[in-house]
Amino acid sequence: MAYTKPGVTRNRIYQFVRQRLLDGEPPTVREVQTAFHMRAVQSAKSHLDALVKEGRLVKMPGKSRGYRLPGTAHSSRLAPILGRVPAGPFNIAVEEIEGYIPVRFNSEEQTVFGLRVNGDSMMSAGILHGDIVLVRSESEIHQGDIVVAMIDGEATVKEFRRVRNRIQLRPHNDAYPILSPKPEDLIIIGKVIEVRRYLEAISLIDEELNG
Template identity: 55%
Template sequence: MGRTPTGQTRDRIFMYMRERLLAGRPPTVREVQEAFGFRSVQSAREHLEALVAEGRLDKDPGKSRGYRLNAGSGEARREPGGGSAAMPPRLIPLLGRVSAGAFSLAVEDLEGYLPIAPDRAGAEDTVFGLRVRGESMRDAGILPGDIVIVRRQPKADDGAIVVALVGEEATVKRLRLRGERVELHPENPDYQVMTPDPKQLEIVGRVIEVRRYLD
């Protein structure tokens, strides 16, 4: 799996810190390390210090939970009686990659976390992200490197874009129900329609959002 760009990792760390701090549960550096799978505490500390240098976080020296939102950023938690604030985003796991082409091995390999609006997150562990490779969904606006946000569900309506699993292989396609036959349609004329055996097919979930990073 390719290395996640530093800027994307740092943005996810900031959103993780923001959610925890707005909830009144400031994390330690070690908790950040564990949440993002860094091999060393120093890697987590370097990202946090970079966020301080960028003015996105403040730090109280000598405290293990000393990071806080920058008071000038508009993100700081309001005190009771000071007016209501918008609900902070939920964090969902970014799990490996999924093919938008021929079937590829499905791997749930945690890359990190993504923020999502609470009203789209649903119940615990029902929404996750997958990074896309391949161009079979190009004409649906899903390109290599994009992240699809997926809601776990075992069934989907005809025409939904789904993540489907056949054996140990997964793909993202548009679902078409043809009586007893299930078809997985690409959105690119260079790719063929897939007609897996329904008994071996598992719908992992429905794609509800697509994200793209430009740098």
């Protein structure tokens, strides 16, 4: 293999990592090693460490996919997909992590997770069976927000409304009824902030920390 100056290789690695970050898919050190056909993972790590030292990348401690671009308002991280949430008849929420999905966060303090939609009660809102909804934990929910709620230990995704001091969870499909739970039976898990839909099956990232 022809010799390449370290500076040239480092710039290529930077462009590779930068594009992955802009795509919302931060790479691991091992993925950089593989992409550049390096014999040792330490070689890739040395280049990444140098890019951090030069200020072209920022490394978040304790995360193998913890690289991000400096000075950006959004940082890419991995959010867990916890299972399925009904948009139709109730099912007990499954909180087993299926995998991870890259998302962009406005703040390091945000708690965001993904849930798969099971049902069609929100189809007029553009939320279809099989979609992944990204949910942000919120202390304040406003009129018209799409939320994930727990009623008597069962989860559903609906539009939040308050009518005459009563809470309503409204579907976006006339085939389903409006829910009017008692406040003591209701827990708002979070607000739906994004819907992901894939036309082909995708492989989820298995682990957030894989060394």
